[in-house]
Amino acid sequence: MAKDNLDYYVIPSEDAHQSEYVTASDKRREWISGFTGSAGQAIISKTAAYLVTDSRYWLQAQDEIDENWHLIPAGAFDGPKDWIDWLDRVKDSRIGIDARMLSHEKATFFNAQLTAKSSKLIYPPQNFVDLIWKDKPPKSKEAIFIQPMEFTGKEASAKLAELRSWIKKQPPATFSLSSIGAFSLPVHLTGIRNDISNLAYLLNLRGGDIPFNPLFQSYFFLSLDRAVLFTDSVKVNEEVRSYLHSLGIERKEYNDIWSFLRRREWGEGKVLISPQTSYAISLMLTHFRYTVAPSTIDDIKAVKNSVELDGMRRAYLRDGASFVRWFAWLEDKLAQGFDITEYEAAWRLTEFRRHNKHYWGLAYENISASGPNAALPHYSPTKSGARTIDNETPYLNDSGGQYRDGTCDTTRTVHFGRPTQEQSEAYTRVLQGHIAIDSAVFPEGTTGAQLDVLARKALWKDGLNYMHGTGHGFGSFLNVHEGPHSFSSPVPLVPGHVITNEPGFYLEGKWGMRIESALAVVRVKTKAEFNGDIWLGFDRLTCVPIQTRMVKETMLSKEEKQWLKEHNQRCREFLEPYLKEDKRALKWLRRESERGIGIAGAGPGGISIDWD
Structure with a gap:
């Protein structure tokens, strides 16, 4: 923290995909605080440590954290609504957080709040907990498997076609540059998704990376003529590899998403992202190259078909x-x-x-x-x-x-x-x-x-x-x-x-x-x-x-x-x-x-x- 001149460092419960439950190697907040509840944020200052959690976990948190931690009961009478509201009360501060663990929506809102207090979010290139967590569990290598039609009631090819149709209908991207005027980039033809529940639904695939949820950690890029799944090869057997090929989906390694974004391999045009997209993706794209749109997959997935x-x-x-x-x-x-x-x-x-x-x-x-x-x-x-x-x-x-x-x-x-x-x-x-x-x-x-x-x-x-x-x-x-x-x-x-x-x-x-x-x-x-x-x-x-x-x-x-x-x-x-x-x-x-x-x-x- 001293090296980056930070006043606070925030450790969320979520992983890089904003998951409610996280794999053992992503339980950073639990490891540093001792609090095992599924919701809450650890906040470290230069002199103290705080745990912010809602009413479901107040009593549990009191039992689990030690004397080094101060409990901040979010939602209490005359208290902060959440950790963002609590930090909104500080002024002239530099607040560090891993940008992967923060959604675009929350980051945008929080940045606007902090600017008024002369404070700002800082995104260190490495996660501070990872630097000190010596016995951190290894990443999951659980195999991905196909969820068949007898359970889904709808082929993945039909879901992809529906999503491509939605992308095609999105209006051209327009942005302003100071007083120069307005410019239109080519029509939106691409989208990036990092919500792993939506990806599992969209592709009719399931996995075993996340406790209690049959999901696999991945990113997904889709355009009208290209689809790329970013997930580790160790999880993909020959059956799944053939299945992806039949859908016209390329596979790249999980961490290749960052070079893909940096090189802008999709070509021209802005990329559509949802409000829940990891803010690290937004930062990598820069605001000139993305447009935020509600996730249509959430709406489609929520309406179960007769088979489901x-x-x-x-x-x-x-x-x-x-x-x-x-x-x-x-x-x-x-x-x-x-x-x-x-x-x-x-x-x-x-x-x-x-x-x-x-x-x-x-x-x-x-x-x-x-x-x-x-x-x-x-x-x-x-x-x-x-x-x-x-x-x-x-x-x-x-x-x-x-x-x-x-x-x-x-x-x-x-x-x-x-x-x-x-x-x-x-x-x-x-x-x-x-x-x-x-x-x-x-x-x-x-x-x-x-x-x-x-x-x-x-x-x-x-x-x-x-x-x-x-x-x-x-x-x-x-x-x-x-x-x-x-x-x-x-x-x-x-x-x-x-x-x-x-x-x-x-x-x-x-x-x-x-x-x-x-x-x-x-x-x-x-x-x-x-x-x-x-x-x-x-x-x-x-x-x-x-x-x-x-x-x-x-x-x-x-x-x-x-x-x-x-x-x-x-x-x-x-x-x-x-x-x-x-x-x-x-x-x-x-x-x-x-x-x-x-x-x-x-x-x-x-x-x-x-x-x-």
């Missing part, structure tokens, strides 16, 4: 059957008096999933939490530090499998004893929000953000809330978090979008609860059909019973009671064929589908009965 939707429905049934086998096992072990830790419970569920058809791995790190750990929305247990599951507080499990035909994301919260009134009332409010989203009917043009209040309305009545989003899009054997739509987004929901529905409530230091199911946006028929066939709703993909033990029946409407009963009966109908050989799981499933709501109150002498 059918695959997701099958994947969620298999994943749901694993949940049922596991719940039956867990309840049986606890009833026998065994002590089961959060870690063991999570491991066992993964083992049940592992036997499923088309299973590839987990979609994200298991969230298995009991007691105060469940109040941490993104808590993940370790073998040595896991808590034993008790019968006094709710137990929360948020997990899902990655299958060749779909990515799963499900949360269920259960109680193995007698819930308190406070727990039952909060859980019932969470359930009411979950039902409200699931049952929503809305006209075309409605955004997820406009529906978000439905999930919170019941909680707000009691002065309760949750600080995370209500739900997000997800991929088809891709990332578990996918946009551009969500229940926080201004993007209108359209048929083919898939989205999670996950309201919750967390009582810090005591317990937490969340109910999450995956939904597909579909057209629905209404009584009046006002303005025609414009009405949309949701089709539930998740098929896992919702425990009724914590539900307070008197708080539910007639319609909500019916919804809960029908959901659990539907789970039984759909999952029984998958559980024919598992008598314990079948017994559990049938009991849950028939169980009444809540637990009978104590009778004379304080005696109570749970009619299990």
Whole structure:
């Protein structure tokens, strides 16, 4: 830092592709800070070290960082919104960052903010963490493999043709040079992509570089007559090599992207980049040679075709059957008096999933939490530090499998004893929000953000809330978090979008609860059909019973009671064929589908009965 005369150095969580999850060799922020959460930034000054992270990770960060670090709670009352907002408060400073780890959009915004404070971003040629990380893990060499038509429903050649058509339609690049006037360069005929989820979707290829995500690190250049994939040759076998050749795609080594850009091998004209493109690419091109345009691949990828939707429905049934086998096992072990830790419970569920058809791995790190750990929305247990599951507080499990035909994301919260009134009332409010989203009917043009209040309305009545989003899009054997739509987004929901529905409530230091199911946006028929066939709703993909033990029946409407009963009966109908050989799981499933709501109150002498 002294050599480059820096006042601060920023170490983001992301890699050069702005990935949510990163490979072991890219976990720079985790290595230097000790914080293992998936979101946050380490900021080093000349005299101190800071960790900036949002409300999902405040408590976890406090536990994991040592006395050398200061936690900056982003989003706290009267606090900074994020790390950019926090650094925006400094003046006359030089702030270093690896330009590869910063998107074009964030860099442009941050530079504008800093200029007003007489500060500026500096981009050292080497990553400072890499210089001192002596035992850094090697780069992944996992093989790339083809995702066939039976899962994608659309050939890569058709996707490439669609993208080339979009490039061709972009207007000519126009820019101004001081007072000389305006000049038009040739029409945009090229584009560069570094979002590896989009590349995997576009080319119908998958890999194993990134934990929980079947992706491979690469860059991609496309023009009307040329396509180049930049990825390491060690990952490309003969089958994939032939496949790329059939699509007319050249392959170059991963790091050859920089010489390709420096030499301007595409010829004349500006290059189209998305706002999420690594800022290092923008710097290499210089602003005279690129135009920023929204990523059309994001929009195309988000609308699942019929093959993808059918695959997701099958994947969620298999994943749901694993949940049922596991719940039956867990309840049986606890009833026998065994002590089961959060870690063991999570491991066992993964083992049940592992036997499923088309299973590839987990979609994200298991969230298995009991007691105060469940109040941490993104808590993940370790073998040595896991808590034993008790019968006094709710137990929360948020997990899902990655299958060749779909990515799963499900949360269920259960109680193995007698819930308190406070727990039952909060859980019932969470359930009411979950039902409200699931049952929503809305006209075309409605955004997820406009529906978000439905999930919170019941909680707000009691002065309760949750600080995370209500739900997000997800991929088809891709990332578990996918946009551009969500229940926080201004993007209108359209048929083919898939989205999670996950309201919750967390009582810090005591317990937490969340109910999450995956939904597909579909057209629905209404009584009046006002303005025609414009009405949309949701089709539930998740098929896992919702425990009724914590539900307070008197708080539910007639319609909500019916919804809960029908959901659990539907789970039984759909999952029984998958559980024919598992008598314990079948017994559990049938009991849950028939169980009444809540637990009978104590009778004379304080005696109570749970009619299990």
